[in-house]
Amino acid sequence: MQPMHQILLKIGPAAFRIASAWRQPLEQLEALYRDYPVPPDDLVDFTVRLEPGKPWRRHIRPSVHIGGDFWLPDAAPLPLSQGLLAGEMGMNLQMALGWRRHLLLHASSVERDGEALVMTGLSGSGKSTLSAMLAQKGWRFMGDEFALLSIDSGDIEPFPRLISLKNQAIGAMEEVASAERFGPEMRGTPKGDIRHLVPPKSAIDRMEEPARPALLLFPRFGHAPALRDMGQSEIFVRLTQASTNYVALGEAGFCALTRFVDQVPARAMDYQSIEQAEELIESLWSERR
């Protein structure tokens, strides 16, 4: 068996070992996660493995197969130039399929005044871009992919991974964030053009600090600006769809999610520009509760 290179990462409550047949993806991950701590005693929750699908694919047209503790049988391999994306997708996969300590919501989250704004929606809703933009405007970034809802306290725990910018969001963030925070731009990936952005230092320094959820938004990009009230039943159904482990958590997941729906006010928000979204969010935030 060929030797594997590896790095260890601690992000919020989760610790990962990323093992790779190639150095390049790990060097990129190491550079982008340079300010993150290492897991205490080298103990990890999950291992991600980046390996060639076939032995000769290590050197000839190298392609990266994403494996690890949890994996999908039909996941297509990525070219080595997208090895960084493979590492990030591998970590997402471990969390989505294996994490049981929180209710996982596909959502971004930011914090201000000690309280969290949670934004959930389908891919393309802008939840990731909005969280990155708000983090440039005085909010603390807590995560752009998964919001971790504590089963015991009902708080949101930070999980500030690299921010995954797609397509037009790349240019928009390049105008406002400093160059050293960006990873390499990867064009033509299965998810379009991708460029990773390192979260602000404050997000990393405070990644052990949870926040009480105070507002839930369902953003939708590309429609005239509007806010819409939502019924609890609609909110509940959409959150079960946005959760990767609701069913696996059983009664604990049911209790955590019903409490969240009871306690956190929610709105659907349509918008056509970041400025519109910021204005709507500011008005909602100032009149929350």
Added chain:
Amino acid sequence: MMTIKYRPAPEQDLIWHPLDSMTLLFHRPSGITHMLAEPAPAILQVMADAPLSAAEIAVRLTSAFDIDPDLETETIVQARLAELFDLGLVDRVPG
């Protein structure tokens, strides 16, 4: 003729949670969350421990919710009971 009677799933197997327009029912043995629209939650609530027929449940519903009894109520109750049976939320017992 034997009448089919129904009894609800044991109380300790269920967690009720009302939402605005629907009622959530978490069924512990299966781990399934059910989202019920009226009159299904009302049917389960009027079923006491003793097994009841669809006709008896219809009578309890009409008196509990002060609606005029008619044949249609029993038909509706019968249809909902069949669905609740398929979901494992009520059981059938010989009358």
